[in-house]
Structure formats: structure tokens, C-alpha cells
Amino acid sequence: MQELALRVGGAAGDGIATVGETFCRLLTRQGFYAFGHTGYQSVIRGGHVWFQARGSPERIWSQGDGCDVLYALDRQTVEVHAPTLRPGGVLVFDPEKFSVLPDQVPPKVKILPVPTLQLARKFASEPILQNGVGMGVVSALAGQPLSVLHGILTESLGRKGAVLAQNLSASEAGFRYAKEHFGALDRALPEKGGSPKLLMSGNQAIALGAVAAGLKFLSQYPMTPATSIMHWLAAHAESFHVVVKQAEDELAAINMAIGASHAGVRAMTATSGGGFALMVEAFGMAAMTETPLVVVESQRSGPSTGLPTKTEQGDLQMILGASQGEFPRVVLGPGSVAEAYRETARAFQLAEDWQTPVVVASDLYLSEDVQGLDREDLPTLPTPASLFTVPEPPEGGNGYLRYRDTPSGVSPRAIPGQRGLMFDAGSDEHDESGRLVSDVLSGIPAYVEVRRKMMDKRMRKLSGIRSATNPPTLEGSDPAEITLVGWGSTAMPVRDALALLKGQGVAANYLHVAQPWPLHGEAIVQVLRSAKRTLLIEQNFSGQLGRVITAETGLRFPDTLLKYDGEPFYPWEIVTKVMEVTGRVHR
Amino acid sequence: MQELALRVGGAAGDGIATVGETFCRLLTRQGFYAFGHTGYQSVIRGGHVWFQARGSPERIWSQGDGCDVLYALDRQTVEVHAPTLRPGGVLVFDPEKFSVLPDQVPPKVKILPVPTLQLARKFASEPILQNGVGMGVVSALAGQPLSVLHGILTESLGRKGAVLAQNLSASEAGFRYAKEHFGALDRALPEKGGSPKLLMSGNQAIALGAVAAGLKFLSQYPMTPATSIMHWLAAHAESFHVVVKQAEDELAAINMAIGASHAGVRAMTATSGGGFALMVEAFGMAAMTETPLVVVESQRSGPSTGLPTKTEQGDLQMILGASQGEFPRVVLGPGSVAEAYRETARAFQLAEDWQTPVVVASDLYLSEDVQGLDREDLPTLPTPASLFTVPEPPEGGNGYLRYRDTPSGVSPRAIPGQRGLMFDAGSDEHDESGRLVSDVLSGIPAYVEVRRKMMDKRMRKLSGIRSATNPPTLEGSDPAEITLVGWGSTAMPVRDALALLKGQGVAANYLHVAQPWPLHGEAIVQVLRSAKRTLLIEQNFSGQLGRVITAETGLRFPDTLLKYDGEPFYPWEIVTKVMEVTGRVHR
């Protein structure tokens, strides 16, 4: 597969993300699929920061393994990242800042010293302009025309006249310097891929999916890596007519969303594990009051504050256990940026159809990294219907049962403001009308029975949801020597690994459990029973999805690939493990 | 087995609990084992309230099935409880208040109208004095001497001179009335059982166990059914030198306890499911900072506010999933009042030995019901050692590593105030010294490794705890036709059911999983693999302990007895299910 990966690294404040994102944009503009992965610290300035931008004419799903161009803004970048340079690659740095010895790069890797600061100084005194030079260099090495970079710079710096001119000149100087002193890389991409691609992060896809599905109310409290959902929606609140409310904390955020949903609008809150921990009590209230609710939980490395800028899939067990007692919930684990869009939209539909809380479990890797997409990956959704579904009874009608015990467990829902349908939504146990059981009726035999029936009614939704949703399907070779099993963002490096394995002559496939709950246990058993061999792959310590599958089906996973160091899987790690498990020696 | 059960019922405010508890006290004073079970509403006045007091010369573990004396203070009590009267039993009521028709009681049950109000009026005008009469009646029916009741009344009303005299007279009148018009019941207990017993609730046992184990700090926010832990400790705070702090909410309560523990004292917080939901975030912080912590979670019927005065074992999944990410935790599920004492003490030891949070999972049934005990059931514990275990290094010593990576995963712990051992406890990922990884070091290869190691270090404690603790053991017949499996308070009715089954010629035993986490999976598999048949019995909808066992071992439970209507198990329900599962018809 043809592909090119640029890595840029330096200190926070060096403008690393800008260089990386600009290059990603350049790739998608030129019609390549792209993936942009960012590594940063939990401080605002200082600390080592990097960005990997990968492009290919074919679909790619992850940051890949290694890089072809390493643009190092400081010495630490060389130390940390030079080992990831692939044969034929090149290290770009400014000799004015530090020097690089030939043995600091792997074999068959070139060193290209570029006087970025010196070239930049011609146009302005700020050292940040060196990145203009750097971007020119990278464009040239990638085999891309300077005009595309100039177009992007013009858009992003358009309003800052002088700065734009300086950047255009600097990048041109860099471009020329690279052409003169190096030329293009062997791996350079063609001048043009397919049609231009969209470049989007998982969080942007979640926000878009939510609005497409009718979101009218977001209440959120900032927490990495969920924060940018609020940022994006806040910036678009007026044009999309969405109330975006930054709450005083996560307890307020979820309770506000429940209030808004109760009032009749599609509502969402978003957070990471620590914030979700604070939502646990209200999460159960949404189920008890049968109020639709969508919660985005974008996981990061725990436990506790953990590593706020690192990824993990460590919160599934928390989400599944969230809140006292037992009630129906849905957990979705999208496995790509496009899935993030589609599953978020599905979350709203499920929440509303089944009047219960739905969690979209993302993680830092999916939420913050950017991927190139085709427009068709994000289908347009029908305009959401109005919620005023219960006909208003004649004045004074008293027969309305908000919590009517129905075969599906779902009851007709009224919205405050509707005439004659007044009811109480209560977090205490209640009867079909909403009247409390707890106050003066608990323990009375007839009401012991009511309690049991109401539990049955609510829990019944679970099997309904299971039947109404699709079981997971296999991706990749069929038949296969080995079936990988995972959920959420792990699908991304797995998909790239499947391609690599194919190249290695290994037939492997992947069971992507995009809906960890309610689990399609029987369907999963069917697939896995007929699999030659399985490999559970999760970004956590204890194989949490695996535990859910075992608890539901009794089926166990003798082989696992579990990672909990904060870094995403690299496709080659997966390949290596598969080679080991299938009894091959990895070559 | 000889036994006697009194049930008293009426409206909240009728003094039902006083009658019931007095009778329980009378039983234990006379040397009988007793069990007192209370049924009440989530309002302060009004609503039906009842109390069942059961006594026997032999050990009893639950409220049993049915009653022999029903003292009905209102008509609703007759409607609700008369069906539970056993043959030979008697219904006591005041015909001045309502009338009872013969067909309102089961066959072979007598009706004893007692003019309680009329008799009471001789001594005072307050209608509450009717209960003095009632208690006298019940004493007579139970075959107990009046002097014991008088002794108890004198102690409890001692300070209220006139009230005491009135009660003594009223109870005497009741006693005589019953002797004259009825005599004693066929089932009446002997005049004296064994040596006097202690009468104690699960919450009192928890509080006692905590103090015995060295508790110095309790921070709590009131929530049924955990509240009485605080009440008892607050009343004893001065004599036991315990700081009892009512916090502003559960978030504060747990954080305060963590602070106190960090400062070097054994600290605890206690709550129910809804409050625990608010503690979820800090629960993980205790593990991350490796601060010992004991949390009592006394479950009640959920979800959400649910049925605040009803019991359930519905929170195991929440406790096991509590907080983002992965870390070692311990969950204990005591199965009697005596176990509540011992397991709470063990919780402190485990928390301190392994520097991680331990949950004592009780429930309303265990926490609030009272049981008769022998003194030997509550062993005296050695005086807890001081926490200043780390020797203070010479002034300026810098080599102290608070989070040293040791074979057990446990690191030497210093206490603020110790010279030269200053360190930071951080909720972010950190290295052995406590220095943050998250700030400027995350993702750097050497620190990716540190992160992995620190995760391994903490998680390693789990297998250490598993090895250091005892696997569950079988109670009851061996060999057996059927092995029941459960945890927590379910053990109580199960033990009574085992006795009943024995009486029915069924050999059954019970695997009491008093430590649901870390689970002794292998030991459990060994027991259950060799069992002829298993029956999972839990007070929840989805068989949460069963799911844990399956997740850990792959072993499944084809037969289950699950109850989620808020009422505890009745032994006979268990017997019936066992009869059904073992293919017998229940006679």
C-alpha cells in the first residue's frame, strides 16, 4: 500500500499541531485519505509534543507504524522519534539549534539539515515562522505542489495580512530549499489522490451526528478529551439552533440534560471518565424516570485523573455498572470517525425509542485524532420528528398513564405544556400513573407486585433493544485463521493490521462489537465458536469487553492483547501478536 | 425447631417499632436467639408499618415465615398480615377500633379481642399507652414472666417517672387479661432459654467492628439504610475518641475520609447506593493515591431513589465498576450481624495492608434488622498498631519513594508530620517518588514504561489479596443434592432454609461468597464443579454475583432464584425453589 507519514515534534508552544494539521489538510485536499495523531502533555506550555500525519490514496484507519519524514524542532524529538523513521525516510532539523550525529537515525535514513530559522529571519523576526519554512520543506518532500500549501495558509491566515505574506514566502523558501538539497522522497505520494476528502476528528463527528439526529440541547463541563464537542457546538450553536450550556460541574450537566429531555428536546451531555463518575447517580435517574438521554463518555487513561492526554478503553466496566440498582442502558463503542457520526445519531434514536440512557463510549484516540473521510461516510439523516406524539385528551381527561406497562416496556410519553397529560416523573419507584410506591404503599402485597411489574417493564426494554439492533459482523478474510475481537477505537489499528496481515499471507478477521450493551451474546457465540482461534484485543488492563462476553455467554478468551500504557495500538504490534498466537515467528 | 414469632402492625406513629424491639429484647434477655425485622415507609407519619420479632432457643438467622401472634393496631394490619398467621396462632386486636370476622384469619388461628384502649385509659389518657397493654398481652401469650418486661420498661422509661408507672400498670393489666382470657400459646417458649444474648443490628455491628479495628474518623452524609451507623458513632464519639463528621454531601464525605486516612488514621465513610454513586470519582482516587479507605455501602431497592425503605443486593455491579480506569479494590459481603462486625474489622485490615479502598456491602435487611448473638460471635481484636511505620530518615534524606515498586505492590507509607519523608500524593499518574508523569513526561518512551509499571504495581495487589484471604467455604450438608450460591445478607434466610430442608429430608448446602472481589475463582469452580446441582440465589434482578463468577470462571448458573420486589427472602420461598429444582413436588 502506498503511504507517507510525516512526524513533527517539539516543545508545547512550538506550533506542532498547526504543522501537523496543515499537512493533514494538504493530504485530504489532494484527495488522499489521511490520519492525524497527536501526542501532547497535560500542561499548556512545555513538555514534549508531537503529531503524526499519515496519508495514502487508499483507506487508512490509524496513525500507522513509523514515519518517513521527521521534522524535529528540538533535540528531544530526535531522541524520541528518530528510531521510528523507516528506511528511505529523512530527518529534517535546523543545525542552528542542535546537531545530529549520523548514528542517531536508523539505517537507510537520510539527514536533511535545513536552516529554518535563518530562512525565516529573512521575512520576520518571530521564530515561529520557521514552521512556514518547515511546511514548505515537508510539502516538497511529500511531492506535493506548493500551491496547495499556499491555498491552505491563505485560508487560515487570511485575516492576518502581513503574517500571511511572511508565511507564504517562508514556505516557498523551504520548498525550494528541499527541492534543491534533497528532492522528493522515494515514498512521495502522487501529485493527486482521489476527490478531496473531509478531515474530521471523532468529536466533531459526534457533534455532527448529534445535530443531524436532532440535538437541541447540550450541557457539558469541560474535560479532556470530550471538551472539543462543546467547543464545536458552541461555535455553531446559533446557526444550528442548539442551546449549549457550560454547567458548573458534571452533576449539573447531566441533570440539565435530563431536564431538557424531559421538556421534550433531544439532549446530550459529554464528558470523560472522571466526569462520568460524577454523573453516575443521575444516569440511573434517567432510566427510572424513563427520560431519553445521550451521554458521550470519551475515555482517557485512568485510574482517577490518570494521564489526561492519553488514551484508554478502561471505563466500560464503570459505564455498565453506573448507578445503583438495575435498569436498561445502551452502550455504543464506535470504531472510526464515520462510525462516531453514525453511532451518535443511532444513540439518539435508541434513547428516544426506548426512553432510557444511551452512552456513546469514545476515547481520546478516536475523539481527538483526525481522519480523512468521503462524504458518503456521513449519510444525511431524515429530519427528526416532533416529540409531541401523545394526543392531547379532552380537557380534564384523567386516564393518561405515563408509565403504562406495555409489551415493549415503552410507555406513551407526554411533554410538559401538553394539556391534560400532567404527570409526575419520579426517581422513587412508582406505579403506571407515576404515583409513588415508596411513600405509603411499599411492602403492601399489591404494591410489592406493582414494584415487581415496574422492574419487569423497565428491564424488558433490554431484550427489545437487543432484538431491534444488529449483531456485530465480521470484517476481513472469511474463512480466517484467527478472529480478533474488540470494540470502539481499537477497530482502527486492527483494520490496518488486517491489511498488513493479508500482505503477510495471514487470513485474519475482526469481530467489531460496536454495541457492547446489550450484548448480542448468541450471535457472538455463533461467530466465535466457529472461529479457529480468537484474540481479544482491548486498550485496557483486564479485557473488559472480554469479561462482558464471558459473563453473558460463558465463552472465554485464552489469548489477549491488552495495552494500558496510554499509547494507542500500532498496527504492527497487532500483527506481531497474531504471528505469535498463530504459531508463526514474526519475520 | 421450637420458635415463636410475633408480628405487630399499624400506622407510622403507632409505636410499632417500640413494641417489636421491646419484645426482641425480652427474648434475648431470656436467653433466646432472636431476629427482628422491620417494614416501614419512606414517610415519617402515615403509611403501614410492621415489625416481626422471632425467637428460639436455637440459632435463627432470619425473620422466618409467618407468625404466631399478630398484634394488629389497625384494620390494614389484619388485611395484610392475618394470612401469615400459622396454625395455633392468635390475632390480637382491640374491638373498640375495628372488628374482625372469623374468616379473616386462616384455619386453626384464634382471635383474641383485647380492650387495649379501655384498659389503658385507666392509667392515662394517651392512646399510646395501649401498647403497654399490648406488650403485656404478648408476654403472657409467649409464656414469659411479666417481671422481664417490667425490667426492660424500667430501663427504657426510667427517666420518665409517671410514664413508667403508667406503662408498668398497663402491661400488667394486659398480661392478666391475656392469662385470664387465653393463657399461653401452644408454641409458647420455655420460661428461660440459654444465657442472655446480645441484640444488635447490622449497622451497630459495623460501627462496633470499625471501632474495634481502630476507626478514628467517620465522615458520612445521612442516607437510609446507612444512617444509623453515624447515629450510633455520633452518640459514642466522645467515649471512643472518634471524630464523627456529617459532611455536606457524599462527595465531601468520601474526600474527607481520604484526607483523614492520608493524615494517618483509620477512616471510613458509609452510605447507600445513591450516595455511593456520588463517591465513585473519589473511590478511584483512593486507589490511585494508595490511601486506605473503608466504605460501607448499605444497599436498598433501586434504581435511583427507588424504594428507600426496602432491601436489595442490586449494587454489586456498581461497586465493582465504580470509577474510571482499573485499580485494585476489595468488596466484602457479610452474611449476618456477627459477620458484619468481623468483616468490617477485616476491611480495615485489608485497606491498610494493601493501601486500597475496601467496600463493605451491606443492605437494608442486614443493616437495620436486629439479631440475637453470643458474646463470642464478636471476638475482641488486638489494639491496632500505630501507622508511623516508616522510620524517619536523617534530616534531609531524599531517598524516600512513597510509591516504590515492590513485589507485593504495596509501598512504605509515610504520614504528614514525619520529618524528611515529604511526598505528593497525586491522582494523576506518577512515578515511584510521586512525581507526575502526566505533566511533561507522558508518551516519552521511558515514561510510557513507568506508566505500565505503575499500573502493574497497583494491579498486582489484587492477586496478593486473593492469596492472603480465605476462599468461601460450604455450609450445611456434605455431600448434598444441591449447592446454593449467594453473598451478603441472603445467607441469613438461606441458613434457615437449610435447616428446613434438612427437616424435609433434603441434603443441601450453601456456598457463601462473603468476598465477591477479588473472587476466589478457582476455589469456587472446584466446589461447584463437584456439586450435583447449583442454585444461584440473589436479591436482585440479574444475578450480579453469578455474572461475576461466570466472567471469572466461565461457569454458568442454569438455575437461579432472584428476587427484586424489595422484600427479603422468606426461608420457605427458598425451600420451595429447591424442591422444584431438585424435581420434588413441594408438599
Added chain:
Amino acid sequence: MKVVYKSQTKATWCPGCGDYGVMAALEMAFKALKLPPHEIVLVSGIGCSSNLPHFFKTYGFHGLHGRAVPVATGIKLANPSLTVVVAGGDGDGYGIGLGHSLHAMRRNLDLTYVVMDNEIYGLTTGQASPTSTLGAKTKSTPLTGVIEAPVNPLALALSAGATFVARAFSGDPKQMADLLVQGIRHKGFALVDVFSPCVTYNHLNTFDYFRSRVYKLESVGHDPTDPVAAFRRTLEWGERIPTGLFYRAERPTYEDLEPALKDGPLPHQRAGFPPDVDPLKEFY
């Protein structure tokens, strides 16, 4: 046709509980304002007082202990055409929920918040509440009595930016109804703190206790537009305790400033992307 506000569920409070007065005053206020019951939402937390919504036949949301205000915020922001009244206890609103209460005040949402302040935790059978009197012996403070100073809810409300701050007493439902009418009419956050005695667990702050102490601010010519004067009044506690309107100010409500609400209540707006917008454009 006569409009009915009360439901058929009988109130479950203890006989004599102060909360009956609040229920009566609230009904009087609804009647006086002629509010259609289906346009009222009563939101509460958990506590004896928080059972109130069940006794009215309006829309009701009986949520979690301490979280009534955020739920009400969500309802109001979704549909500002509803009259949203929050009701609950001192523990609920000034203890566990204090942060939410104060943040809602500075936001100046058009909510009316009635706190049934009985200086005790009623439903959990009598522990100290944040307004319990210093020295009060309760089940959680049986030996020393309360050793932390009570909150001063009105001073806090004033400091937090509430634009309507009042105090009533269950022993005077007329005054309370009048304050509630004003509070509901007021565009912005209205706090009505009510002395609502718990006859079962609080034998200190009784009806008699308050009756012998309260006086009406209007009787002493208090100027409710002067925040410093209001603050001074909130400090009065002891033999004489003021009731009535402490403070009132005009300030735009949060809903008024929220652009997404320009086109009316959210449930009536269309959802999804506006037809004229290509939301994907910016991603190329």
C-alpha cells in the same frame, strides 16, 4: 370551568408540618396568577418537602437529592414558556445542592425557588441541616450539638446575584402567597426561603419560635433595591427576624440572552441541520 391545581394524592406530611402552609400558599399563588396547570412544572429533589409535586396536578419532576435546580434549569432552557417552580428542603438546596443553587442565581434564570427551611433533615429522621442552629442537638450531633455556624441563605443569595430574595413563614400563608406571586411574576431567579417547621424532629425552631420573632420588612420601610441594606437585614437573627422582600433587581435573564431561543421554545423548533447550511463544508 374551575381550574384545579391540587392532585388527588393526599399530602403525606406529618400532621402540623409547616409544609402544608407552603402547599396552600403555592395553590393560592397559582390561582391568583391564573396559570394553566399544564404550563406549570414543579421540580423537586428528595426530602419530606420535595414530595410536594405529587400533591399538585401540574407537571412534576421529583428528581435527586440536591439536583432539583439543574433539572429545572434544563427544563426552563428547553422551554422558557413554562412556569418552572423548584421546591425542596434546606438540606436539598443549601446543603448538598448549595453550589447548584448559587450558580443558578448568578445565571438569573427565570425560576422560582421555594425552600422549605425547617432547620433539620426531616425525611432521614432528624440530623443537623445546614441551617440548624448552633448548639442544636440532633441525631447527628447528640453530644455537643451543632458546632458549625448555620448558612445564611439570604446573604448567600444576595451575594450570588439572585434578583429576587425573600423570606416567608408557614405560619403566614397569605404573606407567602403574595411573595410567591411576586416571585413567579419576577423575570429572573426568585428565592423564597420559608420557615416551615418540622413538628416531629425540630423542637427548637417551632411555629412558636418563629411566630414570636418574625416581623415584616415592609413595616420598617426597608428599601429592597439597596443591596447593602438588604445585606444588613440578612444579618438580623435572634429576637427579631425579618420576613418579606429583602432585595429585588432587574437584570436580563439567561434565557433572554441565549440566541438559540430567539425562535421560541426548543421543542417547537425544527431539529436537524437548517436546510440552507452544508455542515460538512468546513471540513474540506
Added chain:
Amino acid sequence: MKVVYKSQTKATWCPGCGDYGVMAALEMAFKALKLPPHEIVLVSGIGCSSNLPHFFKTYGFHGLHGRAVPVATGIKLANPSLTVVVAGGDGDGYGIGLGHSLHAMRRNLDLTYVVMDNEIYGLTTGQASPTSTLGAKTKSTPLTGVIEAPVNPLALALSAGATFVARAFSGDPKQMADLLVQGIRHKGFALVDVFSPCVTYNHLNTFDYFRSRVYKLESVGHDPTDPVAAFRRTLEWGERIPTGLFYRAERPTYEDLEPALKDGPLPHQRAGFPPDVDPLKEFY
């Protein structure tokens, strides 16, 4: 021997961040008070400012966002002989943690609380904080700017019963150090709110912004024992903003009133049942 308070960990704040001034002033205060480092515990939440404990070589607890005050409460109640200083941001202490902050104040624990108030959420890259100025455009308020009134932390502290209420400015570390010395010495809860500009995300409330506005209360003869005068001063905001000591009062601390602490710090007391007590007696 020279006592060292700073650790070898270099502060990770952005160059020019106001928090450097707080760190310097805190070190000056510790020095002036000659506190043994091992008897100091610095407790913080989460935020740029909350990283402070790592830069000191004292005991430190870097807990959860918004929960520093309860942790500090537990530490102080367990061992009142420690000097416990809470440090954190405006989001931490006045946003998510507001309830805890105010409850601690009314309790009058002997804590010193330094809030590095930068009117923004720094660590999460620039959203509105509870003290953000009306109209301020931030990442969470990009279109309309902030539409909720900022909290007034000093007025709230005063109303909540804090017994030492002060304001400092990072541009004047000497004044700050002096207030910190007084605050730590003060027996009771001391709040020192510090204008500590975020040079990266807050381009409105900058060093210059404050420098041109602040004046010292002592220069205008303010009487810090008068709560009403203090309240009036807390309302001053605009061209002139007061710094210094707003309010001070004497009131027993919570620790002083807690009977279990009569015999000294808990970690030094013996644990278990006192030898002369049969705890089971009452159960017969």
C-alpha cells in the same frame, strides 16, 4: 541549617503565568512563619494552579477537581497540628467546588485557602470560569461571550461565615505574602483570593488590567471588623478594585469544638475501645 521549601520539580506553568507570583509569595510566607516543611500539607484540586504542591517540598495532596477542600478538611480534622493550605483555581474552588468551599467556611476550620483566580479555565485550554467577566469570549462562549454574572467570591465568603477574607494580586507578591502570613496565623478559615492572570487564555483580565485598577483597602481606612462595610467593598468592581484584608473575625474553630480532638491529633491517640469500656454492655 537553611530550610528549603521548594522542591526540585520545576514549575510547569507558562512563562509569565500569574501563578509564579503565588508560588513566590507562599514561599515567602512559609519562610516568614518559619514553618517546618514536614508540618505543612499543601492540598489542591485539578487545574494549572492545582499543580502547585508539586513545586514545594512539603507534604502534598493533589486530588480531584473541586474536591481539595474536603480532603483538606479530613487532614486537618485528623491532625490539627499540621498547617494545611489549600491551593487551586477559580474553576476548582468557585465552580465545581463552590459548595464545599462555602461549607468549609461556615465550619471555620483552621485552613488557609489560596485561590488563583484567573477568570478562566486554564488547564482545559480556555473556557469560561465562574469569575469570567460578562461578555468575555472564550472557547465555550465564542459567539455571545459570557452571559451569566460572575460570582463574587469575597461576598460569598463573607456571607458563608469565613473569618478571614482577603484579596491579593500576583503583581504584588509582597502584599500577598503578608496576607498569607496573616491568613495562616489566623485561627479559622482564611480565604485569600488572588488575581493571578492567565497569560495564555485570558487576554482581558491581564496583569495590566489589574495593575491599573487595584488599590489597597488599608489606604482608604477600611475597617475589616465591620461586615457591612466589607460587603460594600466586595461590590466594588470596575475602574477601582480593592485588594487587602476585607474582613476578619474571631470565632472558635471547628477543631477546637470537636471533643474527640481534646487529647491531641488523632494519629497519636490510641485506637480501639478504651480499656475501661465494655462496648457490648448496652446490647444486652
